Amino acid sequence: MINRRIKDILHSGEAEEKLTACGWVRTKRELKGFAFIEVNDGSSLAGLQVVLDENTLDYEAVLKKLNTGASVEVTGVLVPSQGKGQRIELKAQTIKVYGEADPETYPLQKKRHSFEFLRTIGHLRNRTNSLGAVLRVRNACATAIHQFFQEREFLWVHTPIITASDCEGAGELFNVTNLDLKNVPLTDKKEVDYSKDFFAKPTYLTVSGQLEAEVMAMSFSNVYTFGPTFRAENSNTSRHLAEFWMVEPEMAFCDLNGDMDLAEEFLKYIFQYVLKHCSEDMEFFNLRIDKTVLETANNIIDNKFERVTYTEAIKLLEKAKVKFEYPVSWGLDLQSEHERYLCEKLFKKPTIVTDYPTEIKAFYMRLNDDEKTVAAMDILAPKIGEIIGGSQREERLDVLERRVKAQGLEPEDLWWYMDLRRYGTVPHAGFGLGFERLVQFMTGMTNIRDVIPFPRTPQSAEF
Amino acid sequence: MINRRIKDILHSGEAEEKLTACGWVRTKRELKGFAFIEVNDGSSLAGLQVVLDENTLDYEAVLKKLNTGASVEVTGVLVPSQGKGQRIELKAQTIKVYGEADPETYPLQKKRHSFEFLRTIGHLRNRTNSLGAVLRVRNACATAIHQFFQEREFLWVHTPIITASDCEGAGELFNVTNLDLKNVPLTDKKEVDYSKDFFAKPTYLTVSGQLEAEVMAMSFSNVYTFGPTFRAENSNTSRHLAEFWMVEPEMAFCDLNGDMDLAEEFLKYIFQYVLKHCSEDMEFFNLRIDKTVLETANNIIDNKFERVTYTEAIKLLEKAKVKFEYPVSWGLDLQSEHERYLCEKLFKKPTIVTDYPTEIKAFYMRLNDDEKTVAAMDILAPKIGEIIGGSQREERLDVLERRVKAQGLEPEDLWWYMDLRRYGTVPHAGFGLGFERLVQFMTGMTNIRDVIPFPRTPQSAEF
Numbered sequence: 001m002i003n004r005r006i007k008d009i010l011h012s013g014e015a016e017e018k019l020t021a022c023g024w025v026r027t028k029r030e031l032k033g034f035a036f037i038e039v040n041d042g043s044s045l046a047g048l049q050v051v052l053d054e055n056t057l058d059y060e061a062v063l064k065k066l067n068t069g070a071s072v073e074v075t076g077v078l079v080p081s082q083g084k085g086q087r088i089e090l091k092a093q094t095i096k097v098y099g100e101a102d103p104e105t106y107p108l109q110k111k112r113h114s115f116e117f118l119r120t121i122g123h124l125r126n127r128t129n130s131l132g133a134v135l136r137v138r139n140a141c142a143t144a145i146h147q148f149f150q151e152r153e154f155l156w157v158h159t160p161i162i163t164a165s166d167c168e169g170a171g172e173l174f175n176v177t178n179l180d181l182k183n184v185p186l187t188d189k190k191e192v193d194y195s196k197d198f199f200a201k202p203t204y205l206t207v208s209g210q211l212e213a214e215v216m217a218m219s220f221s222n223v224y225t226f227g228p229t230f231r232a233e234n235s236n237t238s239r240h241l242a243e244f245w246m247v248e249p250e251m252a253f254c255d256l257n258g259d260m261d262l263a264e265e266f267l268k269y270i271f272q273y274v275l276k277h278c279s280e281d282m283e284f285f286n287l288r289i290d291k292t293v294l295e296t297a298n299n300i301i302d303n304k305f306e307r308v309t310y311t312e313a314i315k316l317l318e319k320a321k322v323k324f325e326y327p328v329s330w331g332l333d334l335q336s337e338h339e340r341y342l343c344e345k346l347f348k349k350p351t352i353v354t355d356y357p358t359e360i361k362a363f364y365m366r367l368n369d370d371e372k373t374v375a376a377m378d379i380l381a382p383k384i385g386e387i388i389g390g391s392q393r394e395e396r397l398d399v400l401e402r403r404v405k406a407q408g409l410e411p412e413d414l415w416w417y418m419d420l421r422r423y424g425t426v427p428h429a430g431f432g433l434g435f436e437r438l439v440q441f442m443t444g445m446t447n448i449r450d451v452i453p454f455p456r457t458p459q460s461a462e463f
Numbered sequence: 464m465i466n467r468r469i470k471d472i473l474h475s476g477e478a479e480e481k482l483t484a485c486g487w488v489r490t491k492r493e494l495k496g497f498a499f500i501e502v503n504d505g506s507s508l509a510g511l512q513v514v515l516d517e518n519t520l521d522y523e524a525v526l527k528k529l530n531t532g533a534s535v536e537v538t539g540v541l542v543p544s545q546g547k548g549q550r551i552e553l554k555a556q557t558i559k560v561y562g563e564a565d566p567e568t569y570p571l572q573k574k575r576h577s578f579e580f581l582r583t584i585g586h587l588r589n590r591t592n593s594l595g596a597v598l599r600v601r602n603a604c605a606t607a608i609h610q611f612f613q614e615r616e617f618l619w620v621h622t623p624i625i626t627a628s629d630c631e632g633a634g635e636l637f638n639v640t641n642l643d644l645k646n647v648p649l650t651d652k653k654e655v656d657y658s659k660d661f662f663a664k665p666t667y668l669t670v671s672g673q674l675e676a677e678v679m680a681m682s683f684s685n686v687y688t689f690g691p692t693f694r695a696e697n698s699n700t701s702r703h704l705a706e707f708w709m710v711e712p713e714m715a716f717c718d719l720n721g722d723m724d725l726a727e728e729f730l731k732y733i734f735q736y737v738l739k740h741c742s743e744d745m746e747f748f749n750l751r752i753d754k755t756v757l758e759t760a761n762n763i764i765d766n767k768f769e770r771v772t773y774t775e776a777i778k779l780l781e782k783a784k785v786k787f788e789y790p791v792s793w794g795l796d797l798q799s800e801h802e803r804y805l806c807e808k809l810f811k812k813p814t815i816v817t818d819y820p821t822e823i824k825a826f827y828m829r830l831n832d833d834e835k836t837v838a839a840m841d842i843l844a845p846k847i848g849e850i851i852g853g854s855q856r857e858e859r860l861d862v863l864e865r866r867v868k869a870q871g872l873e874p875e876d877l878w879w880y881m882d883l884r885r886y887g888t889v890p891h892a893g894f895g896l897g898f899e900r901l902v903q904f905m906t907g908m909t910n911i912r913d914v915i916p917f918p919r920t921p922q923s924a925e926f
Binding site for chain 2: 122158161164422425453
């Protein structure tokens with residue numbers, strides 16, 4: 001079976017003597033003595049218009065089978081199209097129908113379906129225009145991420161999914177076990193007898209690869225993770241998933257400024273890449289899903305990001321002639337409304353807020369000389385809100401130990417993380433990007449469950 | 464901090480007036496009035512030779528701190544080297560020591576360490592030549608994989624890690640739960656009350672993304688997965704991990720021949736890519752780890768793979784003038800000794816064995832017309848053994864239902880998988896490659912725990 005992808009056929013746009021294309025029927029229009037079918041193979045939003053007529057082998061018999069969803073292999077001649085909407089069309093000589101799709105039961109008929117309904121048919125929903133476009137953009141984002149880092153000689157490192165470390169503190173954890181849940185072995189003290197479990201200790205699904213990425217950066221200087229992470233939070237919102245992918249670069253010999261420079265370059269690169277490689281899909285989103293997605297993308301690409309300290313940001317918010325729902329005061333975290341005011345109303349471009357109060361940030365962030373703030377940064381983007389969070393890491397052993405203890409943790413439990421500060425410690429920094437959030441912002445999709453092929457959420461682990 | 468990666472400095476090989484490099488001290492040689500230190504930043508096997516002398520700021524004081532493992536930033540002049548072993552060296556003007564490494568306690572001194580010992584210091588072991596080279600080759604393999612598929616317009620799809628499906632049957636499963644293990648809720652019938660668990664049903668860590676990849680291929684034609692998979696098998700061997708990465712392409716409108724063509728092209732591509740991009744590391748493995756790794760790689764690159772059916776292979780094995788430990792007979796699976804005989808002794812090149820007996824293969828493999836064999840294929844490589852396993856998938860609903868039932872499974876439990884055959888079914892095929900096995904074969908490392916940054920094995924989930 002030698003067939004050409006429809007994207008390439010449409011792209012070349014040249015008439016051809018003989019050609020075979022494969023795909024699924026999207027629509028059929030029957031006219032007197034001939035018919036048009038649109039065939040889509042998922043390579044692009046646009047399908048290939050196929051024309052059948054009495055010269056097509058078994059015209060009548062084949063036509064009956066060509067309902068929405070049927071799979072076909074079409075061989076014919078590629079000719080300039082007479083009709084509107086496409087430059088070329090395939091005049092079919094033979095059509096082979098691999099699999100029919102009964103119009104009575106096939107759930108994806110031509111009418112529009114709600115995204116809620118489509119989630120119940122996650123095995124078929126990617127055959128729609130919207131989900132197809134989302135998954136192509138998702139792939140382009142992922143490819144851009146790898147390309148960005150590989151061009152800069154960062155190593156992709158695979159940090160573990162199963163972890164015995166529960167001290168990252170980023171949220172609730174899933175247990176991983178092969179104990180018999182119906183009959184969990186207990187010790188004399190009525191504690192779970194983990195010595196009988198696979199790893200002989202409690203283990204969880206990772207919430208972040210950062211600590212392990214720091215290990216790798218202390219050998220290879222520049223690394224990044226790109227893999228699944230997990231939260232067992234019972235959040236049934238349009239922005240939360242229990243399983244999602246995260247990107248976490250980590251750079252040795254790098255401070256917060258270098259971290260911000262990289263993050264800015266990184267975001268611009270991805271948005272540019274997707275606009276270039278998925279222009280048709282992005283125009284679809286701009287037309288059908290959210291009329292601001294192109295504007296939002298260009299705002300990120302075209303502007304030098306504003307940089308402002310948390311302390312300055314608080315002053316600006318206090319001066320703002322806006323009534324906020326949540327209080328503004330030094331020491332309190334910024335709420336979404338504050339973030340949006342800063343980047344949408346005040347600066348009108350992506351804004352990096354730096355140097356947050358120590359108390360509201362994680363133990364591994366580097367303590368500034370004022371001892372009240374840490375070298376953290378959050379990137380806020382118009383329409384999007386927080387898209388990246390990062391920091392310079394605390395590289396001084398004594399300060400780190402103090403900070404770990406202040407959070408009620410034991411430095412010994414993180415002995416290997418401490419060792420990185422004991423042997424050849426260096427200034428280093430990194431950031432994290434939630435991959436599905438990125439795809440959501442890129443496409444304007446309102447529900448995060450629609451930008452991942454198989455969403456995992458409370459009460460739901462279908463397919 | 465603007466510093467250049469040591470790989471690039473060595474690669475350009477030109478004298479330069481002023482340059483800053485960062486990294487960790489590997490060795491120090493003191494002579495009268497001057498000293499050499501080798502600095503490595505993980506970007507390449509080779510380090511940068513740095514020369515200090517009385518012209519270096521604070522020469523005596525700095526020299527004392529420059530022990531193995533210390534982190535430094537060196538600024539100086541890049542000059543042609545007088546000594547052997549390097550073309551250029553950096554004459555240091557200033558050296559900033561970021562972090563010392565106490566020679567009394569730093570575990571990585573100059574002597575060689577066993578891989579067993581290195582596993583106990585997984586947070587530091589990547590600073591050794593061997594592990595450094597492994598991780599660079601691992602990154603190159605991963606990059607080659609993405610590049611191969613992206614060039615061919617395959618979409619990278621993220622199949623779920625947490626799954627409610629336990630019917631792939633590839634091995635023992637890890638449970639994922641957020642129930643309190645000390646106090647698991649039971650129903651009246653003394654079964655686990657999963658309605659109280661996060662997903663309201665039993666969930667596991669995935670053993671393969673194939674079934675979900677088939678879903679995606681039925682929308683996008685050509686897709687691939689590349690992500691972590693899991694086995695809760697209590698196998699404490701040098702070839703097993705509880706957590707490992709797998710690559711699984713899936714192609715619609717593709718039969719077993721197309722599958723084999725792609726797999727052959729794919730393997731050649733990856734080996735070629737790594738030889739080109741990691742030549743120094745590959746020479747290191749050939750010299751220090753396994754003297755056949757380059758030969759093995761070239762055998763894969765240079766030969767057209769042999770293709771032989773299982774039935775023919777059995778005949779050839781029966782004729783062989785070799786005493787095998789395990790019996791050879793139609794219907795029995797091939798053992799490692801048989802596979803190695805075929806590709807190493809008989810064909811002396813990579814060999815694809817096809818059309819295995821139905822009974823020894825999975826339910827989703829396409830039944831051949833003889834009804835006794837399925838359209839499966841395994842790729843065997845000299846010195847390596849089985850490296851890829853794949854098949855054309857059963858696309859006929861009635862045959863699939865029969866095969867599912869024959870394995871004691873319920874077609875209803877796989878309703879969505881069955882639906883793919885009900886609506887627009889097409890011939891399709893795919894294969895799987897264990898990523899760590901690939902890296903192991905590529906590098907000649909004997910233990911699979913040494914080709915993944917943080918190995919997960921029975922009783923062990925460190926770092």
